[in-house]
Amino acid sequence: MSARDDNADARSWRKAYGLTLSLFAVEVVLLYLFTLRFS
Amino acid sequence: MNRLDYLVLIATILAIPLYGLWRTRGSASLGQYLKGDASIRWATIGLSVLATQAGPITFLSMPGQAYESGIGFIQNYFGQPLALIVVCAVFVPIYQRLKVYTAYQYLGQRFDRKTQLLGAFLFLIQRGIAAGITIYAPAIILSALLGWRLNLTIWLAGGLVIIYTVIGGTKIVSITQRYQMIVILVGMAIAFAVAVYRLSPDLSFENTLSIAGSMGKLEAVNFSVDPHKRYTFWSGLIGGFFLALSYFGADQSQVQRYLAGGSLKESRLGLLFNAVVKVPMQFFILLLGAIVFMFYQFEKPPAYFNQPAYERAMENGYAPQLTELQTQFDEVFAQKRAAIRAVSTASSSERDAAMNNVRKLDAEAHALRDQTKAVLVQAGVDPKSKESDYVFITFILQQMPHGVVGLLIAVILCATMSAMAATLNALGSTTAIDFYRPLIRPNASDHHYVIAAQALTAVWGLIAIGVASFASLVENLIEAGNILGSVFYGSILGLFLTAFFIRRVTGTAVFFAALIAQTLVFVLFATTNIGYLWYNFIGCAAVLILAPILQQTLFRSAEASAGV
Numbered sequence: 001m002s003a004r005d006d007n008a009d010a011r012s013w014r015k016a017y018g019l020t021l022s023l024f025a026v027e028v029v030l031l032y033l034f035t036l037r038f039s
Numbered sequence: 040m041n042r043l044d045y046l047v048l049i050a051t052i053l054a055i056p057l058y059g060l061w062r063t064r065g066s067a068s069l070g071q072y073l074k075g076d077a078s079i080r081w082a083t084i085g086l087s088v089l090a091t092q093a094g095p096i097t098f099l100s101m102p103g104q105a106y107e108s109g110i111g112f113i114q115n116y117f118g119q120p121l122a123l124i125v126v127c128a129v130f131v132p133i134y135q136r137l138k139v140y141t142a143y144q145y146l147g148q149r150f151d152r153k154t155q156l157l158g159a160f161l162f163l164i165q166r167g168i169a170a171g172i173t174i175y176a177p178a179i180i181l182s183a184l185l186g187w188r189l190n191l192t193i194w195l196a197g198g199l200v201i202i203y204t205v206i207g208g209t210k211i212v213s214i215t216q217r218y219q220m221i222v223i224l225v226g227m228a229i230a231f232a233v234a235v236y237r238l239s240p241d242l243s244f245e246n247t248l249s250i251a252g253s254m255g256k257l258e259a260v261n262f263s264v265d266p267h268k269r270y271t272f273w274s275g276l277i278g279g280f281f282l283a284l285s286y287f288g289a290d291q292s293q294v295q296r297y298l299a300g301g302s303l304k305e306s307r308l309g310l311l312f313n314a315v316v317k318v319p320m321q322f323f324i325l326l327l328g329a330i331v332f333m334f335y336q337f338e339k340p341p342a343y344f345n346q347p348a349y350e351r352a353m354e355n356g357y358a359p360q361l362t363e364l365q366t367q368f369d370e371v372f373a374q375k376r377a378a379i380r381a382v383s384t385a386s387s388s389e390r391d392a393a394m395n396n397v398r399k400l401d402a403e404a405h406a407l408r409d410q411t412k413a414v415l416v417q418a419g420v421d422p423k424s425k426e427s428d429y430v431f432i433t434f435i436l437q438q439m440p441h442g443v444v445g446l447l448i449a450v451i452l453c454a455t456m457s458a459m460a461a462t463l464n465a466l467g468s469t470t471a472i473d474f475y476r477p478l479i480r481p482n483a484s485d486h487h488y489v490i491a492a493q494a495l496t497a498v499w500g501l502i503a504i505g506v507a508s509f510a511s512l513v514e515n516l517i518e519a520g521n522i523l524g525s526v527f528y529g530s531i532l533g534l535f536l537t538a539f540f541i542r543r544v545t546g547t548a549v550f551f552a553a554l555i556a557q558t559l560v561f562v563l564f565a566t567t568n569i570g571y572l573w574y575n576f577i578g579c580a581a582v583l584i585l586a587p588i589l590q591q592t593l594f595r596s597a598e599a600s601a602g603v
Contacts, residue, residue, distance in 0.1 A: 013127075013307065015310075016307075016311060017124045017127065017128065018125075018259070018313060019227045020120060020124060020311050020314045021120065021121075021124065022222070023315050024120040024121075024314065024315070024318065027318045027319060028117065028260065028272075028318075031259040031260050031318075031322065032114065034257070034259055035257065035258050035259045035261075036259045037252075038248050038249055038251070038252030038257040039252045039253075039255075039257050039258045
């Protein structure tokens, strides 16, 4: 694997981590809205 | 349970291991036995990681926890997605690059043999006992409610797990966990649908949730910084992060799951799958508990959910007190049901007053249950497990249709078997690779080590069954299991974080730092009342602080001779 492939791979994993964090943030926001609505 | 239930139960719990044995037939190399083969994909890894963490307590106790205290427990999982990202970015590439079978081999390569043995030893102690608790916790509840003999339940479920884990190793654990987790998810989805369907027709679903929320059951997120509050966003995010980092990064029962298959990409995808699905999955399990709570606002619940203990107290001469309490409980229940109906028809201006009345009656019902428990203690039938652990299983046995009852008992046994299989697999592998191979037979063939790992897996299985068989001698063993994990995890995580991030520290310094940190945690455990989740942080922080200090003071010469 070349250095360019390594960099591209690292970039795509950073995107995957960012997407995971965003989904988690959405989950927390939805739970908070659920709390506001029903508590 | 009728014949249909037993048919569904037996077919489910036998079919999956038999299919796993068929898929893993033939002899395996050491690598295949300990890490599976390249056919294991991210979905299997993801479900396997999910199943290993869940265990039977999740499906037995979580709904009861929500029934009792609401769904705020969900916040304990908020640190997990962050921890899993750190594991993906830091831990997994190192384990994969070094091609280790166990996490503790990495400690041996980075530091020295004694640090590897210390990490492995701490893991073996706490997981060895935890394996016994994994099987004891559901067995005590199922045997009490279904009339099964406790030791027979432990031996049948434990024996089956030992047989297939010993034969098939990591690959069979991954395959069986995949299908067991599918059974679990389908079973819980059916339970959720039936529970919603069985709710009172007097109220809409939204109205039901509104009333459950007003009764304090639906507060999912609490941003309070009050340290006395048990579940908050902050304690879940920070405390949960350290717990999850220790568990996923340094506990071989999880490391072995995501190293299965041997590809960095598949391991990472499996873990990220968990980072995304864990919080929603736990939310639905907890919400199921809140729905069961609302169901029992209209359908009279037992005054005490642990009915076998209740009946023993009746037989022991406490019938008059319990009957009196039951009469009072029935009256309060009828008043509360009428009060909830009044809330649903109240105008918005009357609603607050009506809700206050419901809350007052709910507190009275709670007090009567506490009094009932006190009578049970007096009668000498104080149950070892929490009453809330019996809520969901009672709901299953009394309210679910036949067939579904069998499926849901299978869910609990599948969860037990999958968690126990992962634990035994990790215990056998760690003993074989970290102790047997370097200390007893350093130059034997691969085949010899496969046989050794199989034998050691069987020995750990028998130890787990032994622990489970004598577990009733220890009070509140389930809680003891959680505390045990937290007491050891901090030092183990400290070893790994030092290895990754503090380059100048050598083996001797980190070894003694971990010993001192572990002693500190033991002393704090014996002398203070700190919440046990904090031991993860304290043990880890102590190693991270002490290791560089010891390196710079007592072990400078070791640094020089190691060429650091």
